[in-house]
Amino acid sequence: MLLPWRRISNFTCYRCGLCCFYFRVPLKSYEALKIAEAFGLDKIAIIGGKEYIEKEEGKACPFLVSRNGKLMCSLQDIGLKPVACKLWPFHVYKRPEYGRDEEAYFQHKLGGFYVYVDQRCPGVSLGKPNQKLIRTVEEAIDIWLGIREEQLLTTATIATFSGNQWLLKKNTKGLLAAIY
Numbered sequence: 001m002l003l004p005w006r007r008i009s010n011f012t013c014y015r016c017g018l019c020c021f022y023f024r025v026p027l028k029s030y031e032a033l034k035i036a037e038a039f040g041l042d043k044i045a046i047i048g049g050k051e052y053i054e055k056e057e058g059k060a061c062p063f064l065v066s067r068n069g070k071l072m073c074s075l076q077d078i079g080l081k082p083v084a085c086k087l088w089p090f091h092v093y094k095r096p097e098y099g100r101d102e103e104a105y106f107q108h109k110l111g112g113f114y115v116y117v118d119q120r121c122p123g124v125s126l127g128k129p130n131q132k133l134i135r136t137v138e139e140a141i142d143i144w145l146g147i148r149e150e151q152l153l154t155t156a157t158i159a160t161f162s163g164n165q166w167l168l169k170k171n172t173k174g175l176l177a178a179i180y
Helices: 018-022 029-039 083-087 131-145 165-179
Strands: 002-004 008-011 044-047 050-053 064-067 070-073 090-093 105-108 111-118 124-126
Touching (some): 029 044, 029 050, 083 131, 090 131, 105 131, 111 131
Antiparallel strands (some): 002 111, 008 124, 044 050, 090 111, 105 111
């Protein structure tokens, strides 16, 4: 379920990989071309005239890898991580898409946008937005607009994992069981 960003207190990416299980990743044409050039056409699916990363039903994205017990996108290492993946769990729109217009509205330096957050992500906390979330929403809009590629707040850092290992394993297993 998508909620307006003003109903979210914070977001932290835990590299649990659930987003890589939930969705078939939509690609922009230039992303599909770069991935096909690097890994072959069999990594791209065309469904209804739209390009996606090829993914088997019930399995994770083929580019999700485990490193030192953490899940991460191998495309990120080589600068090919798709915009859709960089943005999740944030959804940015120029017009309100899911109601609650005032709560979804975000005044960015380049205009007003409507931002919703997918609460299925275990890194999403409900409540009153904190300053980190506001900076994270700004970063998501920058990425959506194409004026920024680097992720600082919309992805995990090494510091994210201190003391959270038991929580991640417990939540990830339960959420995966609920999905499949």
